[in-house]
């Protein structure tokens with residue numbers, strides 16, 4: 034919804050540079066080089082809500098002392114102020130206004146920070162941060178800074194409340210905790226949090242006042258990712274928060290990429306095994322595993338080209354996702370997919386897979402130059418075993434039989450066959 038960013042910058046050069054960053058973030062810049070022009074451009078838009086934020090120079094030709102910042106703040110647009118240099122007098126004037134942040138445009142790294150900040154403002158809307166402190170002033174100030182950056186901020190007075198809040202909200206990426214809590218010390222709280230969440234799953238930032246130098250080391254040794262002494266500087270606080278949240282997100286992204294098949298977006302083979310073994314530590318008696326393999330896929334590649342083959346694989350993956358939304362699915366590699374159904378009779382599994390085979394057979398897949406249809410062969414095993422690899426090799430045997438008997442069919446192992454009987458056939 035909020036696709037626009039209002040940019041009020043000094044000169045066309047600065048305006049274009051920042052507009053480029055905004056476009057790179059997938060947003061639409063609405064730019065002006067004076068306050069008068071900016072007001073006119075703003076009034077052409079429907080409402081402040083259509084603006085994700087405004088990036089506004091402290092000094093413009095017709096607004097030399099921050100009047101443009103006052104305008105955007107009063108218009109309820111989250112405002113990022115820019116200044117020509119790091120001047121402490123101007124910094125104070127900027128920060129006394131209710132801005133999201135301010136960026137001195139003195140070097141390229143500051144533009145990099147601005148770039149990250151624009152991206153964060155959108156992402157932060159779904160990112161939770163818990164602030165734990167009995168100090169109302171500290172809590173209120175911290176929450177207000179977080180909200181300026183669009184974070185979802187939760188206030189907690191005790192470690193127990195914070196634990197409860199964490200269990201209720203799976204969007205929390207950072208916990209900021211004071212050291213003096215009614216039910217335990219902050220450092221104890223950190224070490225107990227670490228039993229449930231690793232440093233890569235949840236960032237923790239300790240905050241404490243006083244002059245003692247040991248508190249930061251104490252927090253970090255207890256498992257905190259970071260520490261900040263109060264009263265803290267506005268900019269340092271926001272930089273640290275951003276850095277900690279970005280760290281958690283980078284690890285999440287690396288994990289996501291490592292677990293996902295790049296072409297279809299389905300979980301890959303390695304992640305499939307992880308999900309089956311972790312989510313179903315004890316495999317139930319009634320369960321089934323199916324291997325789905327496209328028929329004559331090589332000839333699709335040979336006839337229509339490799340890109341067309343990719344389109345077919347993506348189409349089949351989308352069908353699997355649609356028809357098996359609650360099962361564990363995976364692209365195993367090449368033109369082979371796997372489905373694990375943790376709680377189903379073999380008979381019902383085979384019925385569902387036969388229905389799916391018919392869906393694939395009927396599906397018309399659009400390629401750039403023509404439409405094609407494909408078929409698939411499916412092997413299913415429902416043997417009661419705790420070993421996924423055994424289940425897989427039994428399903429593979431059925432798949433081999435389906436291919437051998439003419440393809441485009443589902444083969445299920447004999448109902449009630451024991452694992453030993455099936456294994457002896459291998």
Ligand SMILES: Nc1nc2c(ncn2[C@@H]2O[C@H](COP(=O)(O)OP(=O)(O)OP(=O)(O)O)[C@@H](O)[C@H]2O)c(=O)[nH]1
Nearest residue numbers: 326327328329330331332334339340342343367368
């Ligand atoms: N387009 C595309 N092709 C792939 C991909 N991965 C594997 N392939 C191709 O999939 C084809 C698999 O061929 P085969 O193993 O001979 O199987 P088939 O032609 O489907 O024959 P049957 O399984 O016996 O019905 C090979 O040509 C691979 O190059 C991929 O990611 N994209």
